[in-house]
Amino acid sequence: MPFSRDSGHLVRPAVVLLAGLAAFLAIRSAVVPRGFGRYGHYRPAALDLIRNRPLTFAGQAQCVECHDEEAKLRAAGKHARVACEACHGPQAAHAGDFVNVKPQLPDVAKLCARCHEQDAAKPKTFPQVVTAEHSGGVVCNTCHQPHNPHL
Amino acid sequence: MDITRRELLTQCSKLLVLTGTAALAFERGGQAPVAGDTYQMAAHWWGMIIDIDKCIGCGNCVRACSKENGVPDGYFRTWVERYQVTEDREHPFVESPDGAINGFPPATRKDVKSFFVPKICNHCADSPCTQVCPVGATFMSPDGVVLIDPDYCLGCRYCIQACPYGCRYFHPQKEIADKCTLCYHRITKGLTTACCEACPTGARQLVDLKNPKDPVHEILRTSKVQVLKPQMATGAKVFYKNLDGAVR
Numbered sequence: 001m002p003f004s005r006d007s008g009h010l011v012r013p014a015v016v017l018l019a020g021l022a023a024f025l026a027i028r029s030a031v032v033p034r035g036f037g038r039y040g041h042y043r044p045a046a047l048d049l050i051r052n053r054p055l056t057f058a059g060q061a062q063c064v065e066c067h068d069e070e071a072k073l074r075a076a077g078k079h080a081r082v083a084c085e086a087c088h089g090p091q092a093a094h095a096g097d098f099v100n101v102k103p104q105l106p107d108v109a110k111l112c113a114r115c116h117e118q119d120a121a122k123p124k125t126f127p128q129v130v131t132a133e134h135s136g137g138v139v140c141n142t143c144h145q146p147h148n149p150h151l
Numbered sequence: 152m153d154i155t156r157r158e159l160l161t162q163c164s165k166l167l168v169l170t171g172t173a174a175l176a177f178e179r180g181g182q183a184p185v186a187g188d189t190y191q192m193a194a195h196w197w198g199m200i201i202d203i204d205k206c207i208g209c210g211n212c213v214r215a216c217s218k219e220n221g222v223p224d225g226y227f228r229t230w231v232e233r234y235q236v237t238e239d240r241e242h243p244f245v246e247s248p249d250g251a252i253n254g255f256p257p258a259t260r261k262d263v264k265s266f267f268v269p270k271i272c273n274h275c276a277d278s279p280c281t282q283v284c285p286v287g288a289t290f291m292s293p294d295g296v297v298l299i300d301p302d303y304c305l306g307c308r309y310c311i312q313a314c315p316y317g318c319r320y321f322h323p324q325k326e327i328a329d330k331c332t333l334c335y336h337r338i339t340k341g342l343t344t345a346c347c348e349a350c351p352t353g354a355r356q357l358v359d360l361k362n363p364k365d366p367v368h369e370i371l372r373t374s375k376v377q378v379l380k381p382q383m384a385t386g387a388k389v390f391y392k393n394l395d396g397a398v399r
Contacts, residue, residue, distance in 0.1 A: 033303075042290035046300035047192075053336035056219040057345045082351040086211055090218050090345075115209045115351055120258045121233050121265035122207045126352070 057085050058095035066098070070147055077148030078127075087111055087146070112140040190339045195294040196361040197333055198388030199347075200370055201269050203395070205354035208233060208267035210251040215349035217252065219334060226320045227252075228331040229271040229346050235263040236397045243397040268391075268398050269355060271346070272297060272318040272331035273379060276386030280310040280319060280330075289328065295360070295388060296333045304328055315383050333357075360388070 035044040063084040064071040074080055085091055087106050094101045118128040129135075135143075143151055208231055216222060216229045230250035235258065236243040244263075248255065258265050274297050281289050281297060288304040291297050299310075304327035311319040311328055322329040334344035342348070343357045358367035370376065370392065377394040378387040391398075 036287070039293050040290050041287040043287070043300055043303055046290075046298065046303065047292055047335075049301070050298055050332055050335045051339050053220075055337065055340075055342070057215065057337075057342075057348050059337075059342045059348060081353055083348055085215075086349045086351045090215070114211075114254050115207055118257055119208065119255060120261060120263075121235070121255070121267055123204050126207055 055092040056090040058090070058092040060084060062095045063091065073145075073147045077145075077150060079147060079149060108141045108146065109139050112144075112146070192293040194361060195338075195359050196388075197295045197338060198274060198358050198360050198367070198390065199271065199333075199344075200356045200358050200367060200376075200390050200392060201271075202354050202356075202392040203266055203268060204393045205352045206231070206267040206269055207352055207354075208251060208255045209351065210254040211349040211351060212269060212346035212355060213250050213252045215345040216331075219337075219345035220332070222329075223323055225249075226322070226329070228318075228329075229269065231255075232268045232270060233258060233265065234268060234395065234397060235260060235265040236395065237263050240397045245399075264395070266395065268394075269346075270316065270318070270379075271389060272333070273316055273385065273387035273389040274331075274333055276388060278385060279313040279315060279383075283309045283313040285309065292335070294339075296335055296338075297330070298332055298335060299328055299330060301325065301327055315380055315385065316387075358390075 033043045033045065036042070038044045039047075060083045067084070070084075074082070088103055089106070091103055094103050113131050116128055116131075118130045122128055140146070210231060212229055213227060213231060216227075220228060222228055227250035230247050230252075232245050232247045232251075233255055234243050234245055246255075255267075274291075274295060276291070276295065278291060278297050281291055284290075285307065286303060286305055288300045289297065289310050290300070306321070306326045306328065308321055308328065311321060319328050319330045321327075334342075334346075337344055338357065344355075347355045347357045356366075359365045360367060367390075371390065374392050376390045376392055378390060379394075379398065380387070
């Protein structure tokens, strides 16, 4: 039968081809991360990885939950829209464990000048002073209350 | 076995549907849902508004970013530039000492127009950086944030060269590309970014372009707004209010 005589030429390459295909699929499933391509050309697990980073800044809402007196005082003054952690620094550790983690008071001598030192590039309406002339080395909170800074 | 054409077609279509369902179920199984997670990626499209007229160059954002994200010393995910522009608008004097992490020494020149420009990743909708990545390590998330997969990045630096805004850097210890994540770990928990949290004047504002109640829509409708390098058509999502034409 002519079919059986020549079929070897077809069967052998077919076996090689199928074996190659099987190897390709096996390697592919092993090296391509799970879900790759679900949202795009990347690993969806990376999103969770990045999201799981711990917080350093607790956020305004957390602070005022306990410190409502300071929040009230601040709301009445010019610093009403300045978040607590803008001056007091990141406090997520304190918010998570307020018994053991005590925040340090900011260094007022440097802190106020950082925003209020005169600079020609600052918006004209922003309150600025040349600290050396304004106070002559006296720290700001001698006269001003930082949470509500009018005299 | 006798089978009519009608039966055959019914069986085949059933099989097709079932295979599809099985494949879908298999795909879903790969997702690891976070406990109590209500964040819907498809419901957000994050961006930022930066108001030049409110920035005082205090550097709070730079310090906050550095602490929140553990940015290595001498590298910046966000930084502030001070422009001093004479009549020659093509050659402004720009400075950013240490990315303004300690603020600026006072500018005293009165004969120039000067202002601060905070810079950050623009989270471009058509970002050049994600297009050049050879391994799919950098990508735009479904909620519009350009991110880097730290486990997948080879450190080839293609993306660092591709970013027209210079917002990426090569992490000296991890030896991978690194950049602003728009505080993805914060915004997906309902918080704002560290830079916005620390900004004392509200010059920076995280915005959600998919939220119809977000003030961004009012700002985009009524204020003079520009993005950086609009001619590059990157689809930048950091909008600058009151931006001068001298800014590059």
